[in-house]
Amino acid sequence: MAARSDTIATDIMVARQVEDSSPSPAPAALPKKKKPYPFWLGGLAACSAAVITHPLDLTKVRMQVSGDKHMVSSIRKTMAMGGGLRGLFDGLTGTIFRQATYSVTRFGVYDLIKRTVHQGSDKDMPMWKLIFSGCSAGAIAGLVGNPAEIILVRMQADRAKPPELQLHYKNALQGLGRMVKDEGLSSTFRGLGPNVVRTILMNGSQLAAYDWFKQQLLATGYFKDNIVCHFSASFCAGTVATTVCSPADVIKSRVMSASGKGGSVMGAISSSFKTEGPMWMFKGWLPSWTRLQPQTILIFVFLEQFKKGIDWYRGDV
Structure with a gap:
């Protein structure tokens, strides 16, 4: 019996030694942290979208500057002045x-600020952080993009003006050079206040x-991160942005379309209230x-698809 007990004890010790010497399981791999997307990606998406929507942007500006009340009649005038459909793309180089x-x-600054204020958290960002990031990015972008x-x-509003007041810029860069030459470098800051607002x-x-x-x-569980979700979210965002920006947009167009030294923010606001009432906003x-x-x-649909393309290229899919 003693010999048998010694044998059992020896077997147990050997088994424990085998367990102790066996390699421990490898620690679970940490999820791969995504690199930030390129700074210019949002700009590429915006350029792609702007080329498609340029005719509507042109119509909006000409209505605001000329006082046309009906969109259809304004489109007809634009086509008549520009020689057909080609007229709907006046100022396209300015858009680009x-x-x-x-x-x-x-877009680049917005993503940078979001990453900074959210500090890599996996939780959804609260609304105030999103608004802060958007407003901060907007202020910087408004300054950079003002010229x-x-x-x-000016390129979009040109044909809506009397012939003697038309500027006839050939393209955006030529127009910028002429403006600085004729009106001075300070002209690039015209309307900066309402534009930044x-x-x-x-x-x-x-x-x-x-x-x-x-x-x-996405939090409802009924949507996945796909084009249906992107379409729905951007539809809501577009309506909110249009309403919030309308008053500043009208004043910006009226001040910037004025050449020479005419046109001030307060003058445009005062004149608009006198002639059109509060609905000018x-x-x-x-x-x-x-x-x-x-x-x-x-x-946003372009942007989300471009992001997927970047993920695929990096192997992050």
């Missing part, structure tokens, strides 16, 4: 120039609203909405 400065900045904004508005409102509403609505839709709301809705939808 604007997106290459303003939108590249706003391009002036050129865009508008870009703060736009980005604090459009970018923040898109991210917030997307978070809420929503002048061109419908063409603004019909432009901003498809543009907002296209921007």
Whole structure:
């Protein structure tokens, strides 16, 4: 019996030694942290969308500047003045120039600020952080993009003016050079106040609203992170942004379209109230909405698809 007990004890000790010497299971691999997307990605999405929606943007500006009350009649005038459908793309180089400065900045800075204030947390961002990020990005982008904004508005509004007041810019860069030469470097800051106010409102509403609505839709469990969710969130964001930005948008267009030294913010506001009443604040709301809705939808759908393309290229799918 003693020998048998010794044998059993020896077997147990050997088994324990084998267990102790066996390799321990490898620790679970940490999830791979995604790199930030390229700074210019949002600008590329905005350029792609702006080319498609340019005719509606052109119609909106000409309604605001000329005082036309009906969108259809304004489109007809634009086509008649520009020689058919080609007239609907007047100032297209201005649109590209604007997106290459303003939108590249706003999307890049927005993502940078979001990462900074959220500090890598996996939780959904609260609304105030989204709005803060959007407003901050909008202020910086409005300053960077102001010269391009002036050129865009002038090119779009040119045909709506009397012949003696038309500027006839050939393209955005030539227009910028002429403006600086004829009116001085300070002309690039014309309308900076209302433009920055508008870009703060736009980005604090459009970018923040898109991210917030997307978070809420995904939280319901009925939506997946796909094009249906992106479309729905951007539709809501476009409506919010149009309404919030309308007053600043009208004043910005009227001040920037004035050449020479004419046109001040307070003068434009005072004149608008006297001649049109409070409804001037929503002048061109419908063409603004019909432009901003498809543009907002296209921007975010393009952006989400570009992000998927970057993920695929990096192997993060």
